[in-house]
Amino acid sequence: MKNRLFRKFALILLLLFLPVFMALDLLLVRAWKREYLVAAFSHLERLSSLALSAGPHGTKFPDLKQWLAWIAQSGVRVTLAEGNGKAMVDSKEDPSRMPDLSARPEIREAIQKGIGRTHEHSSALDMDVIYLAVLHRDQQGRAIILRRSLALPGLKESTRLIHGYFGLASLVILIPAFGFIWGFSRAITGRIHRLKSFLDRAAKGDLRPLPMERTSDELADLAAALNQTVQKLDRTISSLTEERNRSSAILASMKEGVAVIGRDQRIIYCNQAFCQAAGTASISCQGRPLMEIIRHSDLLSYVQKALGGEESVHGEVVVGSIRTRSYAVTAAPIRTDTGISGAVMVLRDISEIRRLERARRDFIANISHEFKTPLTAIQGFTETLLAGAIDDTRNRRRFLEIIREHALRLSRLTDDLLKLAQIEAGKSLHEAREVDIKEVIDPCLEIARVKADQKQLVLEAHYADDLPKLFGDLYAFREILENIIDNAIRYTAPGGRIEVRAGVEGSEVILSVADTGIGIPKTEQERIFERFYR
Template identity: 35%
Template structure:
C-alpha cells in the first residue's frame, strides 16, 4: 500500500486540523473526494483518519440538497406572496367599499350604506360612516321638504316675488312676478331687474334699498290703464351671497274697489239728496203758501208722492241687488223656450217705444233650443235692457231683440241705434249707481244694469256691451241650453215674432 502521508488531505489534516482533496483515483477509476482528520490521543496526534467518497455521489447529494432548498424557498416565497395578497385584500377592501359608497353619496344616492364585517377600527369606521350618511339623508329630506313647501308657496302666491343680487341680476322669481311683469322665467333669469321691470320707478325703489340698506315701500302706477303696484324692496344681508327681496303686490283691483266705493257713496248720497231736497222744498211751499190753494196743494202732493215712489223704488232695487249679490234670491229654473222668456217682457214696453217714435223688432230663429232659466228673472233683465234702449235712442231709431245659439249657450242681444256709450264708461256701466255723463239727466236709479248682471251671473251666464258713440249699443247676455225638454204643458215653441 502506498504511503498516504503526503496526500493533500492528510497534510491538511495535520496542518489545519481538517483536510480536503478531490482527484482522480486510479484504483477505482473515477473522481473521488477525500476528507481527512487527525486522530488525537492524550493530546498527541497518533494518526490520520481519511474518508473517501466518489465525487459524483457528493455532487448528486449537493444537487439534491439545492433542489430541496430551492423548492422549499419557492414555496415559502409563494406562500408569503399569497399571505401578503390576502392581508392586502382584507386591508384595502373596506377602504374600497368606503370609497365606492362615498362616491355614490356624492352623486346623490343617499341610500348607499356600508356593511361592517369586522369589529376592528375599519368596522367602527363603517358604523360611523353609516351614521353620518343617515344624518345627511335626514337633513337632505328636511331641506327638500322645506324647499318644496317654499316652492309651493311661491308658485301659488298672488304677489310677485323676486330675488335680486347686488349687481341687479334676477336670481329667482315666482309665476306671479312673471305675470305681473309680463316676462317668462327663462327670460328674466338672463337679465337684470331694470331690464325685467321696464319701469324707472320700480327700479328706483330697489336702488334706494341697495344704497340705504333699509326696506323701501312705494305704490307705483305702472301704466295709464290704472295698473297699480305696491313695491316692497328688502335687503337680505344674511343671504349667501347677499341680495334683495322684491315683492310686487297688484293693487289694481283694490284701487278699483276703492273707486267703486267712493262712487257708490257719492252716487247714493246724490240719489238720496235730490229727492229729499225736492220733498223738503215741496213741504215748505205747502206750508208757506199752497195750503190755501187746494189745486196747487194737490199738485205739490202729487209731486211729493212721485218723489217718495222714486225713493221707494230705489230702496227696493238696492235690497233686490243686495239679495242677488249674497245669493239669497232663489231662482225657479226650468227648461223654457227662449221666446217665452224674452218676448212678453219686451212687448210690455212696446207702447212706450211707439210713443218715443221707435221701431221694435225680434229676430228669434224657430230652431232655438230651450234654455235653463227663471223666466221672471230673465224678463227683469230684458225689461232693463229694452227700457235703457228706449231711453237713449232718439225718435226714428230702431230696437232689435235677437237670439242665437253659440255652443252650449243661447246669446240674447238688445241692439239699438241710440246715442251710444263712451269707451271709458263701458267697463263700469254694470256697477251700482254708475251713470255715464250723458245719462245723468235721464233719471233712473242707476241700479238696473247692476241687477241685470247679477241675475245673468246667477244663471251661469255672462253679460257685456258693445257700443260706438253716436251709432248705438248692443247689450248681450247668455243663458245655458237646457238638456231636458220643455214640459208639454208649456206649449210654446222656440220661435217668436219677427
C-alpha cells in the same frame, strides 16, 4: 396618471443617500490610502535598515556606488546627501545637476528628528511618490542623509477600483430601493387617485360611499373619514333639498308675487305670480336682470333702497295701461355675515280691493245722486204747497202727482237696495219655472215703446215662435231686459234703431239687444256689471 409621488420619493432618496455614499466613499478611499502609505513607508524603513546594516565601511566612490546600485535593485531610488543637504550621489541622476535638497521637507525633518517622511503627487510621473530620509553618521562621525523614494503606481489604480466597486455597490443598493419606492408609490398613488375620483364624483352629486380598504393606515382612516363626511353631506343635501322643494311649493302656491334679487340686481328666484305681475308669465325670469323684466321706476327704486340697506320698504304701484293692476310692494334686504347679499320683493295684488273701494265711492256718489233728485223735488213741491199753493186748485193736484212719482222712485230705489242686500246675503228671491221667451220680450217692448216713440226711435223684436222654453224667474228676466232696453233708449240719439233678438246657439238661448247708440268704451266694458257703475 403620472407618478409624481415616485419622483418625489426618488429625489428624497437621492438627496438622503448620495451625500452618505459620497462621504463613505471618501472615507474609505482615505482609509485605504492611509493604510497603503503606512505599508509603503514601512517597506522603505525596512529597506533603509537593511541598507544601513550592509553599508560600506569606507567613503570611496566605487564602494559607495556599488552600495547604491545594490540598494537600487529593490526598485527604489536612493539619494545620498551630506548633512547640509547637498547631494553626493543618486541612483538615477547626476548629483551635480540636482538642486539643493536642504529645502525638501523630508530632509529638514530628518535633520531635526533623525527621520523624515513626505508624500506627494509627481506631475512628471503622474503618480504618487513617497520619500523617506534617514540621518546617519559614518565611521568618521560625519552626518550623512540617506533618502529613498518609491513611486506608487498601484495607489491610483486601487483608488479607481475602490471608487468603481463602491459605485457598483451603491447601484446594487439603490436599484432595489428605487424598485421598492416605485411599487410603494404606485400603490399609494392608486389609493390617492381613488380618493380623488371619489371626491370628484361627490362634487358632481354622486354621493355613493367609497368601498372600505382592508389596510389600516392613514389613507384608510382618511377614506373612512371622507365616507362619514359624504354621508353627513348627503343627509344635509337631502334635508336642504326637501326644505327647498317645500319652500318652492309654498311660494309657487302663493297668490303674492315673490322674487329674490341678487346684489347684482339679477333675479335669483321668482314664482309664477311674480312673472304674471311682471307680464312675463310665458318666459323664465330667473337669472335675468331685473330691469329686463320690470321697467316700472318705482319698483326698481324699492329694490335699490332695500339693497342700499333700508330695513323694509313699502309702497304701492299701478302697472299696465289698458288693464291696470294695483300692487302693494314690500322690499327687504337679505343680510348675511358679510353684509347685504340681495333683497326680497313681494307683490300683493290689491286690484280687487281698489276696485271695491272705487265701487264704494261710486255707489255713494250714485246713490246720493239718485236719492237727492227725488228728495229735492219732494221737498221743493212740498214747500210750495205749504207756502200757499195748496189752495191753488189748478196746480195742487199736479204738484201732488209729482211728489207721488218721486216717492215711488225712492220706493223703487229702496227696493233695489233691499234686493241687492238679499242677493249678497245669499238669499234667493226668485221662483224658477219654465218661461216662454215671448212672455219676457213682449211686455218689455210694450213698456219701452212709449219712451222710444218720444225719442223717435225704431224699436223692433225678432224671434221665432218655436224657441225652447227658459227655466228661471219670469220677473227677473223681464227686469234684466227692461234695464238693458232702457239703457239703449237713454244712450241712443233720436232717429236711431233698437233691435231685440232671440235665437238658439247650440244648447243655449241667446237674447241680445243691439242699438245705434254711443256704445260702451272698451276700457269700461269690464266694469259694466259693477254695482251702480255708469
